[in-house]
Amino acid sequence: MNTKNNSGIPDKGVYVLSSPPVSWEDCLVRDATDPLAPVRQQFQLPEGVIYLDGNSLGAMPRAVSARMQKAIEQEWATGLIRSWNDAxxxxxxxxxxxxxxxxxxxxxxxxxxxxxxxxxxxxxxxxxxxxxxxxxxxxxxxxxxxxxxxxxxxxxxxxxxxxxxxxxxxxxxxxxxxxxxxxxxxxxxxxxxxxxxxxxxxxxxxxxxxxxxxxxxxxxxxxxxxxxxxxxxxxxxxxxxxxxxxxxxxxxxxxxxxxxxxxxxxxxxxxxxxxxxxxxxxxxxxxxxxxxxxxxxxxxxxxxxxxxxxxDGVGLQALRAKSVALTELFITLVDQELAAYGFGLATPRDAALRGSQVSLTHEHGYAIVQALIARGVIGDFRAPDILRFGFAALYISHADVWEAVATLKQVMAEDAWRTPEFMARKAVT
Ligand SMILES: Cc1ncc(COP(=O)(O)O)c(C=O)c1O
CATH class of the missing domain: 3.40.640.10 (Type I PLP-dependent aspartate aminotransferase-like (Major domain))
Structure with missing residues (x-):
């Protein structure tokens, strides 16, 4: 079904609304009962950033900085070539x-x-x-x-x-x-x-x-x-x-x-x-x-x-269950909140057929992703029209998913992507 949204862009399709609608509080409840929620503390994520690009470059586990410090100061600087054996x-x-x-x-x-x-x-x-x-x-x-x-x-x-x-x-x-x-x-x-x-x-x-x-x-x-x-x-x-x-x-x-x-x-x-x-x-x-x-x-x-x-200590079935829950939630919220803005869904709705990312399509995908990044929601873009969002179950919460969709909705409602700054392509998309 093709319609016009309030930006004058033809919609590629209108999704079926889920009922009852998912709320912010529902997301908080899901986080409160998420067995993997504590694992997020092991990652150093910047304040104010929702990182949905772990499918491109994963977030940094805190354990890495201390280990690298040791590798550089002790093993390399002090141990020198001995570290091939000693370390x-x-x-x-x-x-x-x-x-x-x-x-x-x-x-x-x-x-x-x-x-x-x-x-x-x-x-x-x-x-x-x-x-x-x-x-x-x-x-x-x-x-x-x-x-x-x-x-x-x-x-x-x-x-x-x-x-x-x-x-x-x-x-x-x-x-x-x-x-x-x-x-x-x-x-x-x-x-x-x-x-x-x-x-x-x-x-x-x-x-x-x-x-x-x-x-x-x-x-x-x-x-x-x-x-x-x-x-x-x-x-x-x-x-x-x-x-x-x-x-x-x-x-x-x-x-x-x-x-x-x-x-x-x-x-x-x-x-x-x-x-x-x-x-x-x-x-x-x-x-x-x-x-x-x-x-x-x-x-x-x-x-x-x-x-x-x-x-360590993370069961792969639990990882998968959370990943499916996050991708399912994202798709549901896109259906619920973004039906007016001309997005298509490039990822299978059947969870059994998808990995841990959800891709949307939009003819202005590149600029939309840039506008999202400027507001702290990091996804990425793949030509010609794919907006990719990766849901790394170790560090993404249900509340993150809610906020990402809410930010995307704001970007669309305010036409925030329509600026030359967001349309100019960078070397790495
Ligand atoms: C399916 C697939 N294979 C390979 C690569 C990258 O290969 P390399 O690490 O050699 O750059 C990517 C990068 O995104 C990928 O998506």
Missing amino acids: DWYPAPQRVGARIARLVGAEENEVIVADSTSVNLFKLLVAALRMRPGRSLMLGERGNFPTDAYVAQGVAEITGTQFRAVESSEVLAALNEDVAVLALTHVNYKSGQAYDMAAITRRAHEVGALVVWDLAHTAGAMPCVLNACEVDFAVGCGYKYLNGGPGAPSFAFVAKRHQQGLRQPLTGWHGHARPFEFTHGYEPAPGIDRMLVGTAPQLGLIALEAALTAF
């Missing part, structure tokens, strides 16, 4: 990987932290192709995060294989015996829509293909059971819902059954069986260690390790 820097990729393993349904020695998500994807795509000689197709999805497609295109070029991207609704139908590797992102970065990991992995295996899942918007946001789904490989970001800080290293998962046969292409010395023998020929380390390439970004690893302590 246990050297085994950090495995140790931090083990912490992440619990969050993604893997075993400790199946996850390692190294490099960026893009680089890990490159390593795993090449390794997977090598495990399927005679097949030359990598299958992906249109609308995936660009780096996933770009890396696959680069891998196709250097391996003489092909990369084909199909609509997400066509992935199952496109799986056939030509496919060596299926590479998908579990939760889509724009829409927040989640795939059925178990069903898709099963189907890929039926046609003999291997699967690489990108868990950038999954790890730390919702439970994921890599081994129960018999996933082959996965990668994910350290700086989003894992809160590891800007440019935090990424993680890679290799199912134990594939580790001995894995030949990843970036054969650096840290992936060698005996790096400190400095021999001439490359010999891969046993197990997951062969995913390593060069010297680990130690400060980034230390920050990520400290950040992950925020998950």
